[in-house]
Amino acid sequence: MRDLPEAARPDLICDVAVIGAGTAGIAAERSAREHGARTLLIDPEFRGTLCANTGCMPSKLLIVAARAAHDARRAPVFGVQSGSVQIDGPAVMARLREERDRFVEFTRESFDDLPPDTAITGRARFTGPATLMLEDGRRVEAKAVVIATGSAAVVPAPFRDLGPRILTNETLFELPDLPDSLAVIGGGPIGLELAQAMGRLGVAVTLFDHETRLGKAREDDIHDALSRAVGRDLTLCLGVDTEARADPQGIRLDWSGDSEGHAVFSHVLVATGRAPLLDDLDLAASGLDLDEHGTPVFDRDTMRCGGSAIFIAGDADADVPLLHEASTEGEIAGRNAACHPRVRPGHRSTPFTLTFTDPPLAQVGDAPGDDTIIARSDYSDQGRARAEARAEGLVVLYADPQGRLTGAELCCPGAEHLSHLLVWAVQSGTTAADMLLLPFYHPTLEEGLKGALNQICRQVRLPEADRQASAGGARNA
Numbered sequence: 001m002r003d004l005p006e007a008a009r010p011d012l013i014c015d016v017a018v019i020g021a022g023t024a025g026i027a028a029e030r031s032a033r034e035h036g037a038r039t040l041l042i043d044p045e046f047r048g049t050l051c052a053n054t055g056c057m058p059s060k061l062l063i064v065a066a067r068a069a070h071d072a073r074r075a076p077v078f079g080v081q082s083g084s085v086q087i088d089g090p091a092v093m094a095r096l097r098e099e100r101d102r103f104v105e106f107t108r109e110s111f112d113d114l115p116p117d118t119a120i121t122g123r124a125r126f127t128g129p130a131t132l133m134l135e136d137g138r139r140v141e142a143k144a145v146v147i148a149t150g151s152a153a154v155v156p157a158p159f160r161d162l163g164p165r166i167l168t169n170e171t172l173f174e175l176p177d178l179p180d181s182l183a184v185i186g187g188g189p190i191g192l193e194l195a196q197a198m199g200r201l202g203v204a205v206t207l208f209d210h211e212t213r214l215g216k217a218r219e220d221d222i223h224d225a226l227s228r229a230v231g232r233d234l235t236l237c238l239g240v241d242t243e244a245r246a247d248p249q250g251i252r253l254d255w256s257g258d259s260e261g262h263a264v265f266s267h268v269l270v271a272t273g274r275a276p277l278l279d280d281l282d283l284a285a286s287g288l289d290l291d292e293h294g295t296p297v298f299d300r301d302t303m304r305c306g307g308s309a310i311f312i313a314g315d316a317d318a319d320v321p322l323l324h325e326a327s328t329e330g331e332i333a334g335r336n337a338a339c340h341p342r343v344r345p346g347h348r349s350t351p352f353t354l355t356f357t358d359p360p361l362a363q364v365g366d367a368p369g370d371d372t373i374i375a376r377s378d379y380s381d382q383g384r385a386r387a388e389a390r391a392e393g394l395v396v397l398y399a400d401p402q403g404r405l406t407g408a409e410l411c412c413p414g415a416e417h418l419s420h421l422l423v424w425a426v427q428s429g430t431t432a433a434d435m436l437l438l439p440f441y442h443p444t445l446e447e448g449l450k451g452a453l454n455q456i457c458r459q460v461r462l463p464e465a466d467r468q469a470s471a472g473g474a475r476n477a
Contacts, residue, residue, distance in 0.1 A: 010141035012120070014040045016337045017132060017142035019124050019281070023049045023323055024314025025148035026110065027330025028337070029118070032146070037338035040140065042120045042132075048107035050150055050315070051323050057103045058173045059193055061096040062171070063356055066200035070358070077389045087202045089178035094174060126286040130309055142336035144309040147296070148330060149281065151274035151315035158244045159185070159270050165251050166244075167269045169194070178203050180266040183253050184234075185242060187214040189355040191271035192230060196357050199233035206235040206263070207244050208255060215290065215361045218368075221376075225393040225411040226361050237261075275283050277314045286310060293318065298433040301345035311337050322353065350427040354416055359393050360418030365407025365426045372406065373399040375455035376431075379412040381449040382403035388413065397422070397452040403460040414445035421446070432456035432464050
């Protein structure tokens with residue numbers, strides 16, 4: 001640096017500069033530092049992770065409130081008379097924000113544990129392959145850079161400029177009260193979870209989607225089970241195109257397609273996806289190759305962008321927008337940035353997605369191929385589920401010709417827990433016969449897996465479990 005003129009010298013020098021302090025960025029900075037790198041973590045706000053602020057946690061707080069209302073309404077099924085259920089909308093939203101803010105504070109406190117001068121408040125843009133400019137004019141020189149800028153909700157053109165009645169997951173949780181009525185645009189995980197929750201809290205909800213399949217369900221019977229379940233709490237309009245305009249009473253939607261109609265809603269939740277936050281980075285100066293969407297081309301095993309010293313992780317790479325994947329990608333990117341140019345592939349977990357509808361939708365592993373063995377367990381009369389008056393849905397298991405589990409799709413009671421057991425089995429290379437040798441307690445939802453596991457064993461001629469009827473004749477499968 002001594003040979004550089006004063007005006008050209010960087011203000012900050014580090015081994016690894018991480019842009020973005022969300023889940024991926026936090027993991028990347030920590031991983032790089034643990035591998036001996038001097039780090040900078042650059043973020044304009046340090047407001048905590050997307051999950052804590054506007055994602056996983058506030059949505060689950062809304063869902064648990066909805067579940068309480070739903071359980072109260074169905075209590076008479078068990079002979080329990082609880083009276084009329086009253087929903088206090090302002091109280092629901094106030095508790096949601098109070099608990100949400102506690103989770104956010106936990107993530108913010110983690111920044112206090114960073115080494116001195118590591119956290120840099122501001123926005124950064126590239127001025128070269130390894131140089132950055134902060135918005136306050138300071139220059140940063142790094143041996144490697146990790147892009148972890150996250151994503152933001154996409155609002156399509158028909159819904160822009162219609163005022164605060166157009167909501168995203170970034171604004172919904174700030175409502176002082178529940179909406180009078182709600183249109184949800186998009187049948188993905190965010191749309192499904194929030195639509196069903198609002199419906200159970202007494203809001204008149206209609207969900208619209210151009211596609212005809214909810215949640216990207218692979219199996220027809222899984223989609224049918226999901227549709228029946230959410231259809232009890234809201235109105236579904238699938239395979240339609242929508243137009244929106246302001247109305248004195250709210251937002252008017254007109255739709256056409258498999259069904260036609262129009263209605264005025266007090267609010268519209270747009271849940272059509274999220275896009276990487278990359279526009280302010282001046283990626284042209286980085287020298288990176290970009291795909292047709294303007295996202296850096298990268299190797300998902302190393303998180304390295306081409307042959308550069310730039311890595312990318314989390315929602316910024318538009319690959320798998322899930323918290324556990326963002327954390328994994330951040331760890332891989334941070335380690336390889338610290339060790340650059342010596343990079344190595346990181347361990348990627350078995351694909352796993354979970355949508356917290358009731359019953360939940362879960363997908364494990366890869367989609368089935370031509371030689372995949374497919375088996376099903378029906379939960380519409382499963383013993384424990386029937387005892388709880390929530391017997392519905394099914395589990396679909398995938399296995400290879402040797403009976404080794406390769407994936408699953410579930411929409412049934414307890415799927416958030418069953419899917420964890422299954423993804424662990426898939427990742428560890430467990431066969432259906434191996435699983436049947438493990439203990440199953442009675443009566444549990446886990447017993448329902450036996451039917452599909454035995455089907456796989458029959459098809460590949462592996463030993464089946466003892467299918468002795470359980471006490472009292474309650475079904476296990």
